Amino acid sequence: MAEGQDTPTLRFAIAGLGTAGCMMLPAVHKHPHMQLTAAADVDAEPLEHVQRDLQVEIHRTVAELCQSPNVDAIYLATPTHLHTEHALMALEQGKHVVLEKPMALTLDDAERMIQTAERCGVQLVVGHSHSFERPIRAMREIVQSGELGRLRMLHNWYFTDWMYRPRNVGELNTALGGGVTFRQGSHQFDIIRMIGGGLVRSVRAMTGVWDAQRPTEGSHVVYLEFEDGTPAAAVYSGYDRFHTAEITFGVGEQGQLANLSAYGRARQALRSLEGDDAEASLKRASAQYGGARSRQPSEPAPHPPFYGLTLASCERGDIRQSADGLTIYGEHNKRDIPLDTGETGRDAVVRELYDAVVHHRPPAHSGRWGKSNLEVCLAVLESAQKRQEIVLAHQIAAPA
Amino acid sequence: MAEGQDTPTLRFAIAGLGTAGCMMLPAVHKHPHMQLTAAADVDAEPLEHVQRDLQVEIHRTVAELCQSPNVDAIYLATPTHLHTEHALMALEQGKHVVLEKPMALTLDDAERMIQTAERCGVQLVVGHSHSFERPIRAMREIVQSGELGRLRMLHNWYFTDWMYRPRNVGELNTALGGGVTFRQGSHQFDIIRMIGGGLVRSVRAMTGVWDAQRPTEGSHVVYLEFEDGTPAAAVYSGYDRFHTAEITFGVGEQGQLANLSAYGRARQALRSLEGDDAEASLKRASAQYGGARSRQPSEPAPHPPFYGLTLASCERGDIRQSADGLTIYGEHNKRDIPLDTGETGRDAVVRELYDAVVHHRPPAHSGRWGKSNLEVCLAVLESAQKRQEIVLAHQIAAPA
Structure with missing residues (x-):
């Protein structure tokens, strides 16, 4: 993070270039003080696309991404059962984390993440979710x-x-x-x-x-x-x-x-x-970065x-x-x-993280909020x- | 009841000429083997109207109605807290009963009615309700x-x-x-x-x-x-x-x-x-037999x-x-x-009672069914x- 400014730039990475990861991209681009600097995925193909289109660092593992000196915050849109492992890794490396919902599969795991974020002095935001x-x-x-x-x-x-x-x-x-x-x-x-x-x-x-x-x-x-x-x-x-x-x-x-x-x-x-793999292939083809859905023009919804x-x-x-x-x-x-929908939900996620990190504004969708949702x-x-x-x-x- | 026929005529009475009572009238008139022979209400005015329009016996109390030799079955659309008293009275007098919902305020009262109907060998149907x-x-x-x-x-x-x-x-x-x-x-x-x-x-x-x-x-x-x-x-x-x-x-x-x-x-x-009585007066004026709502033409609903x-x-x-x-x-x-709505719900109530009494067909909306609803x-x-x-x-x- 570029220090010494009122509105420093936060260097942002996305881990997991599936549906959720792709949907977060426009919000990162839109925020005036966020910069996408890296991406990670297990598949090479979406990484190549994202590198070519956006000139960012690419990584094949979250562990590797967490070592990057060019990343302040990571959006973890990886599979749910890997959230805890990935989040702990990122938090321990001093990265702020936006974690997809549900944040974990057990309350103990959620608590470990919350306490790790506190101990490491970094922010943990759970989202995007519809509130x-x-x-x-x-x-x-x-x-x-x-x-x-x-x-x-x-x-x-x-x-x-x-x-x-x-x-x-x-x-x-x-x-x-x-x-x-x-x-x-x-x-x-x-x-x-x-x-x-x-x-x-x-x-x-x-x-x-x-x-x-x-x-x-x-x-x-x-x-x-x-x-x-x-x-x-x-x-x-x-x-x-x-x-x-x-x-x-x-x-x-x-x-x-x-x-x-x-x-x-x-x-x-x-x-x-x-064929056995047809559904997974279709999902990848449509949802992954570079796939059909991710390439749709991002015009505002009506x-x-x-x-x-x-x-x-x-x-x-x-x-x-x-x-x-x-x-x-x-x-x-x-x-x-009438409601002004100029700010999308994902814009709000990015803003909430930024404001928490830079302006020390406690996030509404904190780890404890996400844990409460998981408890339900x-x-x-x-x-x-x-x-x-x-x-x-x-x-x-x-x-x- | 006129005996000795396959389709004897059942002589029907309505107790309580409010909203529910008025809404049951067309169904009674429509059934080919039902005849409205009596009505009861605490108010004189709707009774006068109903006597003038329909030439039926009128009674100021349910007790008196239950004594009538010209009545085989009574629809009790009286206030809920009087259901038990009225139903027991009617059943004990050998009248079949259609009882408005909820049938009672306690499960014990419901059970007394059910057992009384069984003991007296008469039918008890609970309705109208929307099933x-x-x-x-x-x-x-x-x-x-x-x-x-x-x-x-x-x-x-x-x-x-x-x-x-x-x-x-x-x-x-x-x-x-x-x-x-x-x-x-x-x-x-x-x-x-x-x-x-x-x-x-x-x-x-x-x-x-x-x-x-x-x-x-x-x-x-x-x-x-x-x-x-x-x-x-x-x-x-x-x-x-x-x-x-x-x-x-x-x-x-x-x-x-x-x-x-x-x-x-x-x-x-x-x-x-x-004024204190304005609401009750309005209710009577609109809902009672002879009132604004009861006089509406009974064209079929669209x-x-x-x-x-x-x-x-x-x-x-x-x-x-x-x-x-x-x-x-x-x-x-x-x-x-598409659904044929030629038979209304209240037509079905009247049919269910008739079929129970005349054709010994157990009613779907029996006392025990009504008691189950009350239990909920x-x-x-x-x-x-x-x-x-x-x-x-x-x-x-x-x-x-």
């Missing part, structure tokens, strides 16, 4: 302002094709952090905890594995209750049937218009594949991002997303608030297995 | 057919203006059977139990009282789990903000198009009332009834209501099934109060 996105932050602000009275009920309801999009082995294996409870629950519980203030008291849930060919959680129904008694529910199905975009103005997760006329497209595409239907109910009003902002169903009238994911899995309510013990409050 | 309606029955049929595989998840989500429509004292007092958990939960849990097979294992829930002026449950979030592990969620808000008609094609509970442009209308109308958003997810497909029937989100395609309502209230999961003990299976 970084403008609509969720705006809901949080309105709830917190008290203008609609106390929060009374909170819902997130999301039906997608997650289970049938091209997946790698880790994404379909719960023991490796796969399945929708770990991968998508991390978003839902993050959204719910951020709007609801963070302190979940208990969880009662059931998960579903509906397709023996993809033996990991593809659905869940989760009842959550905050310390103050406020109830919330999170429902997810990744089985590519009914899509919640039907009830969110046709808008999908990235703010794009969902193609609702092509029914069951993800499942159909998957069925047409042949709408704010929708992580399904989020509905916050306060004593004197409900709030949900409109096509271009929020709708407030108030005491006397219903009004739409684990409680959902445990509640489903034991068929009983799980009381939580590691929740922290959302920042004021 | 009598065609869309719910059709969902149940498809789930039970197994064509989409095992049921995996079930939701009913309903946001209305229930709390701010004109209410009488009993409707706003939980101790008298008021509030949305008793009054509307009786529909939701009935829908969920009918589609899901009936056997709920446990309930975890939180209720909400958001308006000190109307101190009864106006909302709830309910997690239910069936014996076989299938999860379900029921969400209700009666606070007249966001309406689920927005996500059910604009169609309301009776199949009519909801007026979504007039925001917060129920609350506004209520605020404009003056769409099937929608009790909010009901979504059933099976292993190989989701089902929800379309504007005119059901949408099946299947393995390979999505298709709409009570468990929701208990779970909310104790903040813990409640395991159920009186559930019966839905009829095959």
